[in-house]
Amino acid sequence: MDLYEYQGKQYFARYGIPTSPGGVADTVDEAVTQADAAGYPVVVKAQVKVGGRGKAGGIKLANDAQEVATYASAILGMDIHGHVVHRLWVEHASDIAREYYASFTLDRAAKLHLCMVSAKGGVEIEEVAATDPTAIAKLHVDPVDGLSVAAAARLVEEAGLEPEARGPAAELLVALYRCYVEGDCDLAEINPLILTTDGRVHALDAKVTLDDNAAFRHPEWEEFAGTETLDERELLAKEKGLNYIGLSGSVGIIANGAGLAMSTLDVVTQAGGSAANFLDIGGGANADVMAAALEVINTDQAVRSIFVNIFGGITRCDEVANGIVEALGRVDLRSPIVLRLDGTNAEAGHAILASHISDRLVVDETMLGAARRAVALAGGAT
C-alpha cells in the first residue's frame, strides 16, 4: 500500500526523522487555519499518490493567508496525471540550501536491502540514474548486521553531500533504515532530502510503500487503509478477497498461482495483446472463486476477452471445470472466455466442458495458443 506524503511524514515522525511542521486540509478554510498554525511562509501541497506534483502546479509557496486561499482553491480539485486532489498538506516552508535524495528498498537479486543516496535530489531519481549514474551512491545492507552510523557516514560522503550535512544526514539514514525495517516498508524514499540554510537536514517529501504482507502486525495501518484509493475493480476484488491488480489492457486474466498469472501476462504480451489485470485465484479454483473472479473482470469495461489459464497440480482440473460451468451460469459475461486447462485430471475436466464449448467458451491446449486466441478475440495485436 502506498501512503500519501502526509501519511509518510507522520510515519517518518514515529522514527524520529525530521520533517517540517504542518497539517492536512480538505477545504480552503482548513488550509488557512493550518497555515496560520504552521507559521508563514508555507508550502501548499497537493496530496495525490503520484510524483511530479511540483511540475504539475500542485505545490505552491504562500506568504500570507490570502495566498494560501488562492493556491488552496486552485489546487483542490486539480487533476494531476489522472489523480484528482481532495486533500492538501500545508507545512512551514523551508529555506533550501541543497536538495538531496535518500531511499531504502529491497534489492531482490542481491537478497539485501539497498540504500541509495545522491547529492542530486529534487529531480526524478530515474533521470539521475539515466543521465549521471555515478551521482548515486549505493550501499547494500545485510538485515542481520543492520546499518551503522559509521557506514551511513561513509555513504553520504561518497555521495558528495556538503560536509555540514553529513553528520545529520547519516543519523537520519539510520533512522530511515529503522523506519523501513521495523515499519515494514517496501520503499522509504525522501526526495528531496534537504540541507537548510541554517544547517539542518530534513525530509521535504515522503514516499512510503508499506508491505501489505506485514499488515497483520500493524493494526495502526487501518487508518491508512481507510484513505486508500483503489479503482472500482480493485475495490470489488478486495471485497471478494481476490488477489487482483488492475491494468489497462483488454484481455482479462485469471490464473491459479502468482507465477502462472505473471507468465500469463507475459504470454499475452508475447501474442501482441495487453492484459487488463493480474488475478491469481490461488489453489482453490472452485465455483465461488471462479464466479467472483469472472464478476470482477466483467465490471472492467475495457475487457474484450478473458483468458483463463489453469494448471492443475493439487487443484484438480475436473473441479475447475465444474467451477467454470457453475460460474458461467451465475455471471452474465460480456466477453468470451478462452480456457487453457492442463495438469491433474485434465481429461476429466475437458469432458465436463465438452457440452459447453461455444464461441463464448473456447478451449485451447497450449498457453501460447490460448493467448493468441484471446488476443484475437480482444481485437487483435496492438
Ligand code: GDP
Ligand atoms: P514532488 O514534485 O511531487 O516530488 O513534490 P516535492 O514535495 O518533492 O516538492 C517539489 C519541489 O518543490 C521540491 O523539490 C522543492 O524544490 C519545492 N519545495 C517543496 N517544499 C518546499 C519548501 O518548503 N521550500 C521551498 N523553497 N521549496 C519547496
Ligand code: MN
Ligand atoms: Mn518529491
